[in-house]
Amino acid sequence: xxxxxxxxxxxxxxxxxxxxxxxxxxxxxxxxxxxxxxxxxxxxxxxxxxxxxxxxxxxxxxxxxxxxxxxxxxxxxxxxxxxxxxxxxxxxxxxxxxxxxxxxxxxxxxxxxx
Amino acid sequence: xxxxxxxxxxxxxxxxxxxxxxxxxxxxxxxxxxxxxxxxxxxxxxxxxxxxxxxxxxxxxxxxxxxxxxxxxxxxxxxxxxxxxxxxxxxxxxxxxxxxxxxxxxxxxxxx
Numbered sequence: 001x002x003x004x005x006x007x008x009x010x011x012x013x014x015x016x017x018x019x020x021x022x023x024x025x026x027x028x029x030x031x032x033x034x035x036x037x038x039x040x041x042x043x044x045x046x047x048x049x050x051x052x053x054x055x056x057x058x059x060x061x062x063x064x065x066x067x068x069x070x071x072x073x074x075x076x077x078x079x080x081x082x083x084x085x086x087x088x089x090x091x092x093x094x095x096x097x098x099x100x101x102x103x104x105x106x107x108x109x110x111x112x113x114x
Numbered sequence: 115x116x117x118x119x120x121x122x123x124x125x126x127x128x129x130x131x132x133x134x135x136x137x138x139x140x141x142x143x144x145x146x147x148x149x150x151x152x153x154x155x156x157x158x159x160x161x162x163x164x165x166x167x168x169x170x171x172x173x174x175x176x177x178x179x180x181x182x183x184x185x186x187x188x189x190x191x192x193x194x195x196x197x198x199x200x201x202x203x204x205x206x207x208x209x210x211x212x213x214x215x216x217x218x219x220x221x222x223x224x225x226x
Contacts, residue, residue: 004156033213042218043157043202058213090156103214105156 002026006091006106013081013113021076021109023091031094032074033058033103034066036087043090049074081113118203118217126223130192135220137203138185144206146186147214148177151200193224 006023013019025032034046035058045058049068063085065077074093078085088110094103119138127133137146145164149157161170163179163186170177174197176189190197200221204214 031213040218043214043216045213045215048213059215092156102159102162105158107154107156 004091004093004104004106006089006109008109009107010110011112013078013111015082015113017081018077018079019081019111020078021089021091021111022073023075023106024073025091025093025104026072027093027095027104028071029093029095029104030071031096032068033092033094034064034074034076035090035092035105036060037090037108038087046076046089078111081111083113085111086113087111118205118215120201120203120217120220122220123218124221124223126225127193129194129224129226132189132191133193133222134187134189135201135222136185136187137217139205140184142183144183146179146183147204148186148188149202149204149216151202151219153199157200157202190222193222195224195226198222198224 004025030051033048035043037043044060046060046064047058047066049055052068052071055066055068067075088108090108091106092103094101121136147162148160150160151157161177166181166183168179174191178187200219202216202219204216
């Protein structure tokens with residue numbers, strides 16, 4: 001089972017460039033998430049989508065946009081990358097996001113902005 | 115923001131020793147989850163605790179949820195190098211919002 005698949009695995013951007021991180025899940029989950037993980041800061045929620053067609057801001061949404069393309073896919077876009085967006089990005093999904101369900105994470109995307 | 119405080123931040127011990135790591139908050143949780151993350155991978159769920167005073171065991175790992183549902187602990191017996199990783203506690207954000215709020219984690223290294 002693929003679970004949660006995110007691409008690319010590694011990316012280096014120049015300041016001001018744009019890029020989109022792609023994420024797909026094959027578990028028919030309703031909820032999908034984008035987190036970033038930074039040393040000393042832990043995992044922080046950027047955006048989430050509770051169902052197809054809806055998206056909401058998390059703890060650190062500034063500088064990002066998201067699209068829930070369909071039930072399977074949830075993309076994260078950086079319109080004008082900044083060095084502060086250097087981080088490891090994780091996509092995740094769960095059946096429902098506001099209960100004790102398991103959240104399944106992808107393997108991460110390492111982004112460096114120079 | 116209802117923070118989750120994890121301690122210790124770093125722990126390095128010898129194989130065979132026992133250890134306990136903690137997750138604390140000033141707020142009551144409806145449930146709490148523990149995840150383990152290995153280098154280069156995403157977090158993986160270990161356990162969910164729901165009831166105050168609940169104890170769950172996963173082989174050599176024992177998870178306890180405090181009676182008041184404000185704290186939790188993870189105890190590892192006879193630690194092995196394969197236990198090395200980042201241990202994260204997490205709670206659902208609540209207030210109608212989806213997703214988990216994570217503690218900053220305990221970095222655990224088990225030396226052979």
